[in-house]
């Protein structure tokens with residue numbers, strides 16, 4: 001039997017909130033464990049050590065045994081149904097207790113695949129990382145993210161510009177909301193795909209170079225950019241059931257910048273910051289039309305979600321795009337979100353599944369279609 005999940009639109013997702021929005025109180029075991037860990041003075045920064053089977057922590061071992069039903073309910077929603085789950089931890093628990101909830105649910109879902117060594121300034125091995133507009137609130141500036149660099153992002157999935165990392169599930173914990181704005185948005189990339197023109201479908205299934213999230217801007221050889229399709233159809237076996245999805249890997253400015261860094265004369269490169277009203281269109285016509293249609297359909301499909309303090313938003317990062325609206329902060333208490341990336345694949349598996357290719361293909365294509373554009377000055381041109 002073949003099943004095609006994730007067919008919601010914003011309206012019917014909202015009508016079914018009772019199926020995918022939970023209160024922490026409905027998970028009493030998790031609640032009491034969080035309290036106990038906190039009372040015992042355990043440090044959530046040490047989480048990776050605590051979940052190691054060699055760790056003596058009986059509470060965590062017991063959690064891993066007893067959380068199966070809860071975790072399989074969440075997994076079922078994320079992989080087979082909505083792709084979106086909210087767990088509301090409520091304002092009565094502390095930030096650290098909410099972090100425990102995020103980490104405990106996260107470890108049931110898979111492995112924390114944040115490789116801190118890829119962030120040049122990361123010094124400590126911290127299991128959660130922050131994204132905030134305040135430069136100094138990120139653990140002495142060691143943890144950075146899009147959310148801190150840009151006010152407008154655009155509907156995207158995380159990790160789309162990384163080579164060799166597949167983020168299956170994204171968990172975001174909202175510890176402090178902005179003074180104004182900052183609501184989250186989610187959009188179902190599968191429904192969007194179904195409604196795209198045949199031309200755009202074809203274009204978006206080709207390979208695209210992406211700006212590196214770790215070395216944004218010019219200065220890295222285009223051949224080392226991650227290069228992968230925006231939509232890649234896959235079928236996932238689950239017992240008798242086959243799940244068909246078009247795996248989605250997209251970030252509006254990373255894809256546009258990747259294309260520019262690979263295809264434009266070096267002297268003309270200006271990185272694209274996402275601005276929904278003024279997005280740069282200096283791309284090939286085919287690509288420009290497909291990306292414009294994609295952005296528009298994602299926007300039309302977006303569902304805005306108002307999250308409260310200590311809410312956890314869990315997303316299937318392979319199919320559900322997310323974004324947040326612009327916000328204004330209170331400088332004394334800036335917006336604070338801490339996120340967790342979950343995925344079980346190693347580098348080689350991830351590259352295969354995402355469809356990472358050598359960027360030379362894009363360069364060849366460019367040479368054939370835009371022969372008047374010089375590609376000299378990229379170091380590895382033609383390699």
Ligand SMILES: O=C(O)CCC(=O)C(=O)O
Pocket residue numbers: 131145146147148153158184322323324337
């Ligand atoms: O700030 C947020 O709520 C989301 C930020 C985000 O999606 C990102 O930085 O990738």
Ligand SMILES: [Fe+2]
Pocket residue numbers: 156157158322
């Ligand atoms: Fe994101």
